[in-house]
Amino acid sequence: MAFLNALPGAVAQGLIWGLVAIGIYISYKILDIADLSVDGSFATGACICVVAIANGVPVWLSIILSFLAGAVAGAVTGLLHTALGVPSILAGILTQLSLYSINLQLIMGGRSNFPFSSIPFYTGNTDFTPDSLLLRMSDKVASIIVPLLFVAAVIVLLWLFFYTEIGLTIKSTGDNPAMSKAQGVNINLNKVIGLAISNGIVALAGALLAQYQGFADVTMGTGAIVIGLAAIFIGLSVSLKIKPNFVVSLIGVVGGSIVYYVIFTVVMLLGLHTNYLKLLSAMIVAIFLAVPYLKKEYFSKRKHQRVSVAVESESEGGDADA
């Protein structure tokens, strides 16, 4: 019973984090870059959304602003990496760290937490009513339908985008940079575009989560990359077996995110504290990265042993030159 009560919330969060996972899929799977700026851009999306709404910006426009802010953050990471030669991991960390200050001071005006309910106190904007938000935790139907619509729209738009001339070369940039350059593709520009789209989607998810939970918090993006990767690994472990195609992969990734939140809800109901969420995600990612590696190590060792046995039997009688 408790589980059934908690299920809609798990699905709603799974869908919102599914968008984060889609964003990370673009950087990690398509561009082959582990982009850590998403931790920052997720919070940026949330902060921009609350502050914009507090200042009387319509809800839909504030969500667009969140997307754009995330896109700018992603582009900055891309430029640090491609134009200034900073290794991609470090470029992401630098952006993430900068965003912490920017979110806290520049956007939130020094507040680390900004609930929608406090808008009238901070800005004197008494026109704001929570009903104007697209989704709220208390409205179980909207909190599933709205993220679902966003997920569907993002998947369709990305699906179309990656069939355009630019989209195809962004795919090839990650798949084979040498080939891309030989075919006249500006891979630096493509990395910037790809990271901008990726972080824009992540920030959009941040804006939705802020509305869902009723507040923005500057720390809410901590570990977003790891949660997103966990969702990707869970999702792809199933969807790649069905059909290795783009749309199926993205649907799988969102599914992975929902599964992740359902598992987490169950574990929590069994008595685990919410604070263990991040430890759990780190463990999931570590396991998914380690298993293929260990498999390969184990098999290549066995093969190696077999080869050395063969060599020994061949060089029978001769001087061992090992």
Add this chain to the structure above:
Amino acid sequence: MLKISGLEKTFNPGTVNAKTALAGLDLYLEDGDFVTVIGGNGAGKSTLLNAIAGVWKPDFGKIELDGLDITGMPEHKRAKFLGRVFQDPMMGTAPDMEIAENLAIAARRGTKRRFVWGIKKGERERYKELLATLELGLESRLTSKVGLLSGGQRQAVTLLMATLNRPKLLLLDEHTAALDPKTASKVLKLTDKIVSENKLTTLMITHNMHDAIAYGNRLIMMHEGRVVVDVSGEEKKKLTIEQLLQLFEQSSGSKFGSDKAILSK
């Protein structure tokens, strides 16, 4: 058409690992020249092709293509003029993408990528016809991922990609070396066919002296970052491997001995 003068490149300068790969190389190619390039391991052949392709900037010297100075032009920009096939069959194609997608990207080499469909109506038909000319049965596998193809098939597709949008200059770096002998000779014949049908100006590196003599209208041999032998026309047609070895010894002042293992007859 291609004019290279005083090209120099030293890797890791100022360290114990400093290596001068190009030592003031001069080379002039006429329109339609099909030049085979031979030379021992480390002679600087790949470095020459990489310099032309713009993988990095040379230390000194100038590279002109049809009167245009391309010495400092970024790699992706000068790709407009160049078709390239690499030694490694994995390098020339995007494995996670379909054959048609790879070809579509190549068909737009030298154009600005736009926000329009990446494969237009009718394009697939054209690709089917082109793939059929490879005689590898790929015409029915337009939507297969390139990663599923064999090395020889991938190299043939790369060759098609390099020439789909007619390049001013075709650069082939031992593009059959990683293939088994039968596939290698098939890809080489295909190369010859494409080059002669399209009258492509071509630089083809090979480690096989027999192929170097059999193909093309001109042969150059490199040694220590320079061109030391340059034979063309009738003289090239009549060339034998023995003569080639002799030429090498005369001009480089060294015995061929150690290189023999690398340059196979």
